[in-house]
Amino acid sequence: MSNLTHSAAWQALSLHQQDIRKKTMRDMFAADSARFDKFSLQIDGLLLDYSKNLITEETLTLLLNLARQSKLHEWIERQFNGDKINTSEARAVLHTALRSPRNANVTLDGKNVIADVHRVLDHMRRYSEDVRSGAVRGHTGKKIRHLVNIGIGGSALGPLMACEALKHYGSADLTAHFVSNVDATDIAETLKQLDPETTLFIISSKTFTTQETITNARTARAWLVEHLGSEAAVAKHFAAVSTNLSETSKFGIDPENVFEFWDWVGGRYSLWSAIGLPIALYIGMENFERLLSGGHAMDEHFRQAPLEKNMPVILAMLGIWYGNFFAVGSYAILPYDQYLQHFPAYLQQLEMESNGKRIDRSGNLIDYDTHFTVWGEPGTNGQHSFYQLIHQGTRMVPTDFLAPLSSLNPIGEHHTMLISNCFAQTEALMLGKTETEARAELQQQGLSSNAIEALLPYKIFPGNRPSNTLLFDKLDPYTLGMLIALYEQKIFVQSVIWNINAFDQWGVEFGKQLANKLLPELRAHETVTTHDASTNNLINLFRNGRLP
Numbered sequence: 001m002s003n004l005t006h007s008a009a010w011q012a013l014s015l016h017q018q019d020i021r022k023k024t025m026r027d028m029f030a031a032d033s034a035r036f037d038k039f040s041l042q043i044d045g046l047l048l049d050y051s052k053n054l055i056t057e058e059t060l061t062l063l064l065n066l067a068r069q070s071k072l073h074e075w076i077e078r079q080f081n082g083d084k085i086n087t088s089e090a091r092a093v094l095h096t097a098l099r100s101p102r103n104a105n106v107t108l109d110g111k112n113v114i115a116d117v118h119r120v121l122d123h124m125r126r127y128s129e130d131v132r133s134g135a136v137r138g139h140t141g142k143k144i145r146h147l148v149n150i151g152i153g154g155s156a157l158g159p160l161m162a163c164e165a166l167k168h169y170g171s172a173d174l175t176a177h178f179v180s181n182v183d184a185t186d187i188a189e190t191l192k193q194l195d196p197e198t199t200l201f202i203i204s205s206k207t208f209t210t211q212e213t214i215t216n217a218r219t220a221r222a223w224l225v226e227h228l229g230s231e232a233a234v235a236k237h238f239a240a241v242s243t244n245l246s247e248t249s250k251f252g253i254d255p256e257n258v259f260e261f262w263d264w265v266g267g268r269y270s271l272w273s274a275i276g277l278p279i280a281l282y283i284g285m286e287n288f289e290r291l292l293s294g295g296h297a298m299d300e301h302f303r304q305a306p307l308e309k310n311m312p313v314i315l316a317m318l319g320i321w322y323g324n325f326f327a328v329g330s331y332a333i334l335p336y337d338q339y340l341q342h343f344p345a346y347l348q349q350l351e352m353e354s355n356g357k358r359i360d361r362s363g364n365l366i367d368y369d370t371h372f373t374v375w376g377e378p379g380t381n382g383q384h385s386f387y388q389l390i391h392q393g394t395r396m397v398p399t400d401f402l403a404p405l406s407s408l409n410p411i412g413e414h415h416t417m418l419i420s421n422c423f424a425q426t427e428a429l430m431l432g433k434t435e436t437e438a439r440a441e442l443q444q445q446g447l448s449s450n451a452i453e454a455l456l457p458y459k460i461f462p463g464n465r466p467s468n469t470l471l472f473d474k475l476d477p478y479t480l481g482m483l484i485a486l487y488e489q490k491i492f493v494q495s496v497i498w499n500i501n502a503f504d505q506w507g508v509e510f511g512k513q514l515a516n517k518l519l520p521e522l523r524a525h526e527t528v529t530t531h532d533a534s535t536n537n538l539i540n541l542f543r544n545g546r547l548p
């Protein structure tokens with residue numbers, strides 16, 4: 001048994017779970033009218049209601065004991081202070097510095113990184129203002145109308161999610177497009193919508209060697225040169241965001257249009273850096289700065305609030321409770337805000353790439369579960385699809401519901417209907433429907449007693465299914481910044497408890513290593529025989545170009 005599962009705090013939680021699993025939230029709510037007050041928390045326009053969880057005050061105490069035992073406070077300070085906590089890559093983890101004010105001081109290897117951060121932010125401000133105002137124009141003198149981010153994974157999902165989430169604040173003169181997949185369909189279908197004279201490509205790649213991104217960038221470059229008839233057009237229609245400035249210059253991008261970031265910014269934590277350039281271009285730098293301020297406000301809260309009032313810590317420890325003591329393997333993100341449609345996919349990468357690990361910080365194979373499968377869709381679409389499983393499936397799926405009090409599109413009764421669905425779902429997941437209630441309902445419908453008995457088992461809902469609700473006034477850049485940082489820090493807390501490194505991604509690197517390996521064999525003239533029978537046959541079928 002590992003030190004963690006052997007520890008007093010872990011053992012106490014295991015014992016406590018035996019007791020809690022016999023209780024129902026229905027009874028707990030009935031017995032305590034102050035349950036909402038006890039288990040909700042509000043900071044800076046963001047409310048977390050976590051009262052619909054399988055917890056008592058004792059559960060929280062025990063979970064926070066586990067956090068203390070894991071020296072969480074020390075780890076939080078190590079993250080903010082730039083300690084090289086990404087040990088397998090010997091890197092600091094300082095995305096928090098990217099959203100720190102100009103007068104902050106964060107020292108890395110003897111240098112205050114804040115000066116560099118704000119130098120790049122100033123560059124982003126000048127450039128985004130110039131593009132938006134038309135001071136910077138395309139090769140033929142026309143204003144830029146289309147932004148195309150070419151990047152993948154951490155160099156795409158953040159800007160894609162945020163541009164969609166903040167579309168309401170986006171410039172009506174600009175459209176934002178995202179090309180990631182090496183499948184030519186992605187770029188081909190995007191190019192069809194564009195006018196080369198008014199298109200700006202932003203090539204976003206930390207390494208600037210990623211196969212998909214470089215291939216798409218070359219295709220975009222060829223398309224532009226073909227349509228505008230001159231290599232000189234590239235300088236006016238391409239910008240790059242990278243840590244690899246020698247590769248950006250080899251690609252021919254004007255150094256004036258190259259935006260730098262640093263190895264202490266992880267890909268999936270990078271939307272706060274120059275990787276956020278498409279966001280700044282689309283919503284304007286002032287709004288981008290509001291996003292940064294929201295992230296910073298959450299950081300300050302995370303660093304200063306006591307554990308029992310600390311939103312990322314509470315969310316994280318609830319996850320630990322279900323993941324490690326109820327053997328839960330997934331949770332759903334359910335935004336009741338259409339603008340947040342890409343938020344589940346964004347969090348999917350953030351969480352699964354960060355905590356999908358099986359080796360601890362000392363290099364040992366661990367004997368407890370880490371990570372969750374993260375999935376979800378905006379409400380109410382999900383209700384007509386997978387909510388069935390959440391209500392009546394055999395496995396517990398905890399859920400996070402996110403909803404604004406006001407809609408940015410206040411039309412008729414839409415928003416009231418949307419929110420009534422959201423609250424009704426969390427209530428139903430918690431209460432369920434008892435046998436007595438289900439029978440009464442069927443009786444009311446006038447069914448025969450035989451029919452009622454036959455239908456009854458299907459009409460019972462077990463309830464006791466946990467949910468968190470995050471409420472905010474309206475979706476604006478500041479709130480989005482808070483929400484993203486909330487989940488980032490939640491994931492970090494869980495990695496501390498699990499004693500894993502949330503900031504490396506050897507599985508992704510493995511994929512990059514494989515990406516070019518098989519390629520020559522697909523082009524080979526001779527039958528390929530060097531792999532297993534399955535891979536050989538698949539390769540040879542592709543080489544033949546048709547099924548036999």
Ligand code: G6Q
Binds near residue numbers: 153208213266268
């Ligand atoms: C993120 C991952 C990964 C990465 C992409 C793109 O944390 O490392 O998703 O962002 O593989 O990498 P480049 O930015 O180097 O092209």
